[in-house]
Amino acid sequence: MAQAQKITPRAQDFSEWYNDVIMQAELADYSPVRGCMVIRPTGYRIWELMQRALDDMIKAEGHQNAYFPLFIPQSFLAKEAEHVEGFAKEVAIVTHTRLKATGKIGAGAVTPDPESALEEPLVVRPTSETIIYAMFAKWIQSYRDLPLLLNQWCNVVRWERRTRLFLRTTEFLWQEGHTAHADEADAEREARLILGMYRKFAEQWLAMPVITGMKTESEKFAGALRTYAIEALMQDRKALQAGTSHNLGQNFAKAFNVQYQTATGGQEYVWNTSWGVTTRLIGALIMTHSDDFGFVCPPRLAPTQVVIVPIWKSDEERGQVLAVGERIRTELHTAGVRVVLDARDTVKPGAKYFEWEARGVPLRLEIGPRDVAAGQAMAARRLGGKGPVSLAELARVVARTLDEVQAAMLAAALERREAASVRGVTKPEFLEFMRTGGGFAYGGFCGDAACEVAIKEATAATIRVLPDDEFRSREAPQTCMWCGKPSLVEAVWAQAY
Ligand SMILES: [Zn+2]
Numbered sequence: 001m002a003q004a005q006k007i008t009p010r011a012q013d014f015s016e017w018y019n020d021v022i023m024q025a026e027l028a029d030y031s032p033v034r035g036c037m038v039i040r041p042t043g044y045r046i047w048e049l050m051q052r053a054l055d056d057m058i059k060a061e062g063h064q065n066a067y068f069p070l071f072i073p074q075s076f077l078a079k080e081a082e083h084v085e086g087f088a089k090e091v092a093i094v095t096h097t098r099l100k101a102t103g104k105i106g107a108g109a110v111t112p113d114p115e116s117a118l119e120e121p122l123v124v125r126p127t128s129e130t131i132i133y134a135m136f137a138k139w140i141q142s143y144r145d146l147p148l149l150l151n152q153w154c155n156v157v158r159w160e161r162r163t164r165l166f167l168r169t170t171e172f173l174w175q176e177g178h179t180a181h182a183d184e185a186d187a188e189r190e191a192r193l194i195l196g197m198y199r200k201f202a203e204q205w206l207a208m209p210v211i212t213g214m215k216t217e218s219e220k221f222a223g224a225l226r227t228y229a230i231e232a233l234m235q236d237r238k239a240l241q242a243g244t245s246h247n248l249g250q251n252f253a254k255a256f257n258v259q260y261q262t263a264t265g266g267q268e269y270v271w272n273t274s275w276g277v278t279t280r281l282i283g284a285l286i287m288t289h290s291d292d293f294g295f296v297c298p299p300r301l302a303p304t305q306v307v308i309v310p311i312w313k314s315d316e317e318r319g320q321v322l323a324v325g326e327r328i329r330t331e332l333h334t335a336g337v338r339v340v341l342d343a344r345d346t347v348k349p350g351a352k353y354f355e356w357e358a359r360g361v362p363l364r365l366e367i368g369p370r371d372v373a374a375g376q377a378m379a380a381r382r383l384g385g386k387g388p389v390s391l392a393e394l395a396r397v398v399a400r401t402l403d404e405v406q407a408a409m410l411a412a413a414l415e416r417r418e419a420a421s422v423r424g425v426t427k428p429e430f431l432e433f434m435r436t437g438g439g440f441a442y443g444g445f446c447g448d449a450a451c452e453v454a455i456k457e458a459t460a461a462t463i464r465v466l467p468d469d470e471f472r473s474r475e476a477p478q479t480c481m482w483c484g485k486p487s488l489v490e491a492v493w494a495q496a497y
Contacts, residue, residue, distance in 0.1 A: 007358070009292045014236040019165065021286055024358040025295035028165050028282075035163040035170035039279065042359065043166075045303035046282055047173065051153065053205050053300075054175065054277070057197050063149040063177060068131050070154075071122035076130035079255040083129065086222020090159040092124040124157040129223065129248070129274055132178045133256040140270060142261045143182055147190070151177040166283030167240075167497055174278035180258060180270040184249070187271035188226075191247040194275045195228040198243040206281065207298040207409035208232050208288045209417055210242060211440070211492060213465030218449050221274075225249030231464040231492070233417045234287040237439040239464045239494035242284050245275035283497075288413050294358030296382060298409050299402040306332060306339040306398060307356045308377075311349045311368035318345075321367050328365065328377065328394060335395040337402075357382060362405050363398065365389075381405060423473045425481055430493070434459040438495050442467070444477030444487025451482045461493040 007024060008016040022028055027043035039047065055065070071094060078084050096112035125131070132150070140148060153175045163169050177194060181187040195212055202208045210230035220227035224246035232242050252258070253269035262268050289296040299305050308329055310321035322343055329341040340361075342352050349366070356364060366378040377394065379401065380386040389397045420439030422429070433441055438461065445451065445463065456462055466489050477487045 007292060007294055010235065015164075017292070018283075018287060021290050021295050021358075022165050025360055027286070027295070030165075033170075035160055037163075037165050037169050039173075042303050043282060046285070046297070046301050047279055049301045049303070050205065050281060051175075054197075054201050055151075055153070057201060058151050058175070058177065061149075061193065061197065063151045063179075065152060066150050067152055067154065068125075068128050068135070070125055072125050072128070072131045074121045074123050076134060077123055079130065080223045080252055082251070083223035087126045087158070091126050092157050092159055094118065094122040094124065125154075126156055126158045127274075127276075128152065128154075128156075128176055129178065129252055129272075130256070133252045133258055133272065136178075136180050136270070136272075137256050137258045140180055140258055140260050143263050146180060146182045146260060146270065147186060148180040149177075149190075150179065151175055164283070164497075166286070167280055169279075172279050174276045176274060176276045179273045180253070181273070182260070182262075182268070182270065184247075184271050187247050187249075187273050191226070191228055191245045191273045191275070194245040194273070195230065195243075198230050198245065198275075198277060201277075202230055202232065202242055202281075203410060205298070205300050206285050206288070207300075207406055207413060208242070208284060209410065209414040211465055211467055211471050213467040213471065213492070215244075215465060216449070216452060216463050216491075218452055219463060221246045223248060223251050224274075225251065229465055231494075232284055232288065233420055233440055233494065234284070234497070235416065236287070237420045237437050237494075239440065239496040240280075240284050240287070241464070241496065242281060243275070243277040246273060248272040248274060289409055290360070291383075295360030296409075297360035297362065299362045299406045302360060302362055303338065304340050304356075304359070304361045305337050305402055306363045306365060307352075307361045308339065308341045308365045308367065309349050309352050309356075310341070310343060311366060313369075317369045320369060320372050324372050324391070325367055328367070328391065331395055332398060335399065337395075337398060353380075363401055365394075365398075383408070424475070424477060427482055427484075430481055431459065434461050434493075434495065440464070441481075441493045442473055442477075442490060443481030443493065444479050445489055445491035446480035446483055446485040447488040448480075448483070448485075451480060455482055455493065459493075460495050462496060463491045464494050464496060465492055466490065467492050 007020040010017045026040045029038045031038045096116045098113045098116040099110040100113035157171050202210045210232045215227040226247045228245045230243045232240050250269040252272050258270045259267050308325045310325045312318040312321050325341045332339040362382050364380045375391050376388045379389045423442040425441050425443045472490050
């Protein structure tokens with residue numbers, strides 16, 4: 001690996017810092033295709049760990065995985081009016097099926113063969129409601145077929161003009177759940193169940209606190225009745241939507257004629273939900289926890305949880321520390337810890353520390369000749385704190401330390417979020433808050449979209465959610481923070497990614 005480069009400090013340029021952290025930790029890279037990224041092995045391992053954890057949670061609630069085509073007939077997208085409006089401006093379209101040589105040289109050497117033009121163009125899925133509900137219409141006949149609970153892990157394409165690694169890329173990976181229910185209450189229960197699942201996943205695995213709540217009409221998913229979201233606050237005090245769950249009502253069922261026979265013999269349209277989280281979560285993870293030394297990864301999602309760095313001068317010492325290092329590696333591996341022994345003799349220990357710190361490894365074990373003699377290792381936490389650990393108790397202490405680090409990261413992130421939140425703001429306070437760094441601002445909202453527009457124009461802040469009970473202020477606001485009319489509901493504003 002190349003000598004570690006300097007990481008731009010967060011305070012100097014958060015956006016540069018973010019890119020530096022990704023590059024140093026080798027999580028992703030820019031690709032020859034503009035707006036698309038390459039997820040490198042370390043970044044992809046994090047995604048695999050996320051996938052495994054969340055997939056288990058999804059299945060535990062009775063959902064099954066399936067796979068639907070990448071291509072969607074163009075006409076399908078036009079069937080649900082709001083949906084087409086929401087996605088029309090960012091879809092990739094396949095119009096031809098083969099190329100033809102032109103006889104020219106270079107970039108113009110081939111051109112789409114006009115004779116291969118598709119009768120109906122195909123859209124590369126920006127999301128799969130349309131194709132999935134077209135299939136649901138075929139599979140659902142009776143109330144006995146409900147609920148139908150499916151999920152798919154796949155890629156989607158949305159033609160973004162401004163892209164950022166992990167946060168906004170033209171192609172990204174995600175899971176999209178799609179369900180059909182007999183009535184509104186069951187669909188609503190499902191949408192809320194998934195929201196709770198996403199929250200649990202964010203807190204327990206990403207160590208990332210989130211606010212749950214409902215989106216306003218202007219922020220909801222195109223084609224949904226109601227959209228729920230989990231919202232996190234990054235270290236630069238900008239909000240990040242980390243997952244959404246939609247009650248789609250009967251909009252798609254009517255567009256795709258998904259009907260079922262009721263127990264009494266009548267015909268009814270089903271109620272659908274859809275929900276997803278994406279590789280954007282890796283960006284959220286980076287911006288929630290990392291520091292000026294590089295990536296910080298919560299232990300449960302760390303590709304490498306523990307790195308062992310042996311320290312020696314003579315060949316004799318080398319033999320000793322490597323033997324102990326290998327024994328520890330095996331012991332920890334057997335205990336289920338993702339552990340690496342960095343035995344390279346071309347890199348000095350100090351440079352190794354630097355490198356593994358930038359890669360976000362939560363715990364480092366240093367073993368020198370004196371440690372071997374004392375039957376111990378020096379344990380250094382990525383976020384600070386160092387001390388000797390007896391080799392006899394190592395596996396137990398490592399497991400406990402990783403749990404402690406995971407819990408401490410969630411607590412620290414929660415503290416940062418609360419320090420960057422204000423409640424019961426007045427208009428002047430709100431303007432000042434957004435002008436001086438921002439964060440989550442709780443205040444009264446009259447429900448008028450015109451206020452949302454005016455606030456966005458003045459401050460770039462949007463309503464992230466109408467928060468659920470648990471997150472609401474003890475005293476309900478009486479007036480709209482912006483226009484002073486009676487408040488219908490409390491809202492949380494922030495500038496967002
Ligand atoms: Zn208002």
